[in-house]
Amino acid sequence: MRTVAGVDSSTQSCKIVICEAATGRVLHRGRALHPEGTEVHPEAWWQALREAGAGLLEDVDAIAVAGQQHGLVAVDDSGRPVRDALLWNDVRSAAAATQLIQELGGPQKWAESVGTVPVASVTISKLRWMAEHEPELADRTAQVMLPHDWLTWRLRGGPGGTAMPTTDRGDASGTGYWSPGDDVYRQDLLALAFGGRTPDLPAVLGPAEAAGHTPDGVLVAAGTGDNMGAALGLGIAPGDVVVSLGTSGTAFAVAEHPAADASGAVAGFADATGRFLPLVCTLNAARVLSATAGMLGTDLDGLDRLARQAAPGSGGLVFLPYLDGERTPNLPDASGSLVGLRRQNMDPANVARAAVEGMLCNLANALEELRAQGIGAGRVLVIGGAAKMPVVGEIAAQVFGAPVTLPEPDEYVAIGAARQAAWALSGTPEPPSWPVVAAREVPGPTELDTGHRIRRAYATAVSTMNG
Numbered sequence: 272m273r274t275v276a277g278v279d280s281s282t283q284s285c286k287i288v289i290c291e292a293a294t295g296r297v298l299h300r301g302r303a304l305h306p307e308g309t310e311v312h313p314e315a316w317w318q319a320l321r322e323a324g325a326g327l328l329e330d331v332d333a334i335a336v337a338g339q340q341h342g343l344v345a346v347d348d349s350g351r352p353v354r355d356a357l358l359w360n361d362v363r364s365a366a367a368a369t370q371l372i373q374e375l376g377g378p379q380k381w382a383e384s385v386g387t388v389p390v391a392s393v394t395i396s397k398l399r400w401m402a403e404h405e406p407e408l409a410d411r412t413a414q415v416m417l418p419h420d421w422l423t424w425r426l427r428g429g430p431g432g433t434a435m436p437t438t439d440r441g442d443a444s445g446t447g448y449w450s451p452g453d454d455v456y457r458q459d460l461l462a463l464a465f466g467g468r469t470p471d472l473p474a475v476l477g478p479a480e481a482a483g484h485t486p487d488g489v490l491v492a493a494g495t496g497d498n499m500g501a502a503l504g505l506g507i508a509p510g511d512v513v514v515s516l517g518t519s520g521t522a523f524a525v526a527e528h529p530a531a532d533a534s535g536a537v538a539g540f541a542d543a544t545g546r547f548l549p550l551v552c553t554l555n556a557a558r559v560l561s562a563t564a565g566m567l568g569t570d571l572d573g574l575d576r577l578a579r580q581a582a583p584g585s586g587g588l589v590f591l592p593y594l595d596g597e598r599t600p601n602l603p604d605a606s607g608s609l610v611g612l613r614r615q616n617m618d619p620a621n622v623a624r625a626a627v628e629g630m631l632c633n634l635a636n637a638l639e640e641l642r643a644q645g646i647g648a649g650r651v652l653v654i655g656g657a658a659k660m661p662v663v664g665e666i667a668a669q670v671f672g673a674p675v676t677l678p679e680p681d682e683y684v685a686i687g688a689a690r691q692a693a694w695a696l697s698g699t700p701e702p703p704s705w706p707v708v709a710a711r712e713v714p715g716p717t718e719l720d721t722g723h724r725i726r727r728a729y730a731t732a733v734s735t736m737n738g
């Protein structure tokens with residue numbers, strides 16, 4: 272039996288699944304935590320991968336890594352990182368993004384050039400920040416790569432070895448200097464951002480192409496970004512929209528054509544199959560719930576119980592979930608707020624429910640941004656750590672005003688990476704057909720008024736906050 276490993280190197284942890292290559296059956300799982308913070312040394316991801324894969328990776332036939340998108344890994348001419356990686360959720364590059372938009376002639380130009388209008392998260396904004404604030408490190412930067420590129424290279428020997436770094440279309444599309452429409456690096460934009468410097472960039476591999484082999488001879492597939500991995504793991508159909516509630520909240524769909532949204536809300540990414548992955552990303556999702564649970568002196572099960580005790584609308588409380596700033600809407604310096612407190616509604620149950628409603632209203636707006644670009648209209652699948660909380664699926668249906676599909680909780684990013692590894696191993700034109708993911712349906716609301724009321728209250732609180 273041939274087996275493949277899929278790695279999800281996401282913000283908070285590294286998760287690994289070992290699957291039967293022909294069928295996708297998951298045989299083993301591993302997990303290890305990543306360090307906290309928005310700056311992380313890339314070797315910490317490698318250590319976590321080794322810890323999560325201990326005793327699992329020796330006998331696999333192929334492996335692929337799907338990683339958190341956008342993180343800036345800058346290395347010197349010996350391949351060693353010149354600083355800790357700046358992650359997608361590090362907002363220090365917000366002003367750099369604004370400068371870049373102005374310098375190219377506005378958001379439309381960016382949307383047309385690379386499908387994405389820069390925000391703090393995007394790699395190109397981080398390069399500009401580094402050029403401005405750490406010019407001596409920028410001068411030492413010989414090559415720039417992404418978290419999954421680093422791990423893929425590390426698997427193949429990394430610094431000191433003979434292998435050259437690689438990436439794929441999906442992850443390259445989140446850099447801001449690769450065009451998904453034209454399939455080329457935009458060296459001019461790289462130079463614009465990085466003070467005229469043009470460090471080396473990894474070769475962009477096709478979907479089923481292999482990056483190479485580990486020193487032990489295991490095939491290493493191209494890998495991809497974590498959201499692209501989830502799309503491949505779920506095997507979504509045209510029209511399906513995935514809402515992922517991990518550290519980030521994302522809403523995305525597979526599309527035949529690249530997106531170019533000048534409003535900046537929808538990022539026009541590429542996917543891991545040769546198509547495209549228009550995506551809206553929020554900075555705040557699952558950790559809104561863990562932080563609220565902590566504040567209320569309970570755990571996630573306790574938060575679920577409390578949220579069920581409150582009525583829809585949380586007695587008039589609105590929780591704006593911008594605890595880590597926000598990316599969509601683009602409010603990098605925002606903080607969270609609890610709006611509408613009265614003596615009568617000020618209890619843990621209302622606060623718990625308001626946190627879930629607030630997180631999901633932010634994602635409901637993301638779904639609307641996709642719809643405004645003509646994307647979606649089919650099933651809404653909710654995945655990610657926070658989807659494990661039972662009340663989340665119910666409130667999602669209410670706030671989205673539609674039925675919600677809850678795939679059986681699993682590591683779909685890692686499964687997608689494993690499927691990519693099986694694809695590279697098989698050499699077939701299409702990915703191996705793995706079984707349809709088991710899912711539970713939460714019916715849409717019997718009346719739409721309650722959901723509308725919750726979303727109106729949320730929109731009012733947002734516009735009051737924006738002055």
Ligand SMILES: Nc1ncnc2c1ncn2[C@@H]1O[C@H](COP(=O)(O)OP(=O)(O)O)[C@@H](O)[C@H]1O
Pocket residue numbers: 281282283284516517518519557558560561571655656657658659660
């Ligand atoms: N039962 C649960 N209810 C709510 N949140 C959960 C639950 N289980 C895990 N989480 C949260 O999910 C998050 C991890 O989800 P995951 O999708 O793995 O994120 P990431 O890929 O960003 O690392 C953590 O913030 C964790 O607190």
Ligand SMILES: O=C(CO)[C@@H](O)[C@H](O)COP(=O)(O)O
Pocket residue numbers: 281282283338339340341359392445496497498517518519520521550552
């Ligand atoms: O920046 C984005 C998407 O553009 C994030 O979705 C990151 O890819 C991190 O993902 P998670 O760790 O939250 O899964």
